[in-house]
Amino acid sequence: MTKKVLVLTVGGSPQPLIYSIKQKDFRPDLVYFIHSQDTKKVVDDIIGNIPYEFEYKCAEVEDAESLEKSYKKATEVIKELLKEGYQIRVDYTGGTKVMTAGLVLASTSIDKNIEQVYVGSKAVEGSRDKEGVGRVITGLEKIKPQDNPYETYAFLEFTRGKNFFNTYQYESAIRNFEEAESKLEDKPLVELSEFYRKLVDFYQSWDKFNRRIKTDEGKIKLEYYLDNEIIKKCPKEFYNDIKNPEEFIRHLENNLKFLRLKFNKDVGVGIKYYLPDLLNNAYRKIEEGYYDDAVARLYRSIELIGQLELNKLGIIDQEKLKSNKVFYINRKQFMVETMDHEDIRYELEKWNNKGYDDKEKTFKLPLYKTYHLLKLFDNKLAREYFADRELENAVKSERNNSILAHGLKPLDKETALNFYEKVLSYAIRAYPNIEEYMELSKFPKFEI
16 A cells, blocks of 8 residues: 655644644655754644654755755655655645745656645635634635646746757757656647657757667658658647747758758769758857867868869769768779879879879878869869968868867857858858858757
8 A cells, every 4th residue: 555645844833734634535654844944843833733643754944045945855855755655745835935835846846646735724704814814713724735737847848948959958958858748648748749859859860960860760861750750740739839830840841951952862962062061060069159169060161162172073982972971082083084184193192192002992182182182173262262361271270279179279259250251251152052051951949
């Protein structure tokens, strides 16, 4: 048989709590008093006025006017009792307003099966002193059960989860939506919390540059998952839960269009869409305050522009690009393209690149040599890169000074933003309509 416990906050008046303890509908095996230093003596009065012996425990709130400390103490008590397997009833009639608020918050947030009661007055004239607004008159008390607003609290978890999603704190957002899901019994609301969790999982995977998202069924392609598991399965409750739901869904559909472009079966077509995605990712890192991470992505963006230009020349090994998403130069194809450019071959021979002398292998180039090779091919973007001393110096200094590269000094927001603007300007020179695709791949945010 499940043991019962009555948890009480103790104030200056013992009578309502004595009445609560003596109720026959819930005869507790244990009474747990949460009191302040000043109301410890009231606990003794209560014990002395119960006509039978009973087991009890006490927990003292260090500061009865601190909501944080009241909530923390009540949480400790309730978690202890749940661990011991008690059926819990809480009575928040006594105590300071802050103590009762702490008990309500704790019992609401931890378990939906915790019963909440309050000792009020019978609906008869003269049941309270002070002209009906004071204490309940002894003998006219009545236990008044309260609905545990557990599901209401779940909606607070929704709000927290959305806020975390908006700031790209995906793990925290997932925890909030999982917490909400555990508090809900209404099936449509459970489905809504599952939808939010899937949404966060999806964007977390995308933010990590994953092509697939891990599910219970295995790994699913991002574009398929977004279309079939999120957009097509958006629950009706979603339209009542957020502002401008139609606009949010349109944003998801734009993201889907972008992912289909990026993951085109023809890798030569889709590979250029990694650039707007990478620039957006860099800007998200700036928003999060991860400036060194942002600069690392921006350096990679400049390098990617050069590699995309090499791909246009037809010298990137397509097999490696398709299978491993790496930009290696196909040596044989390079020799074909440079048949009439002995100066380019001579220049590369001086660089001593690994793999260049092996006729059966490919070879790769770092950023500077990528642009140097492009310049040898008389590439316009490479000429502009070397002519833009401010950009070239920023690429070298900002990246090299970063603690994620060769330096030890962390970068600041201004440095990261300035570098972002320089790289974006150069990316626009390479792809004049890149901002259109950056907008198409921009992550959505909830209006709170």
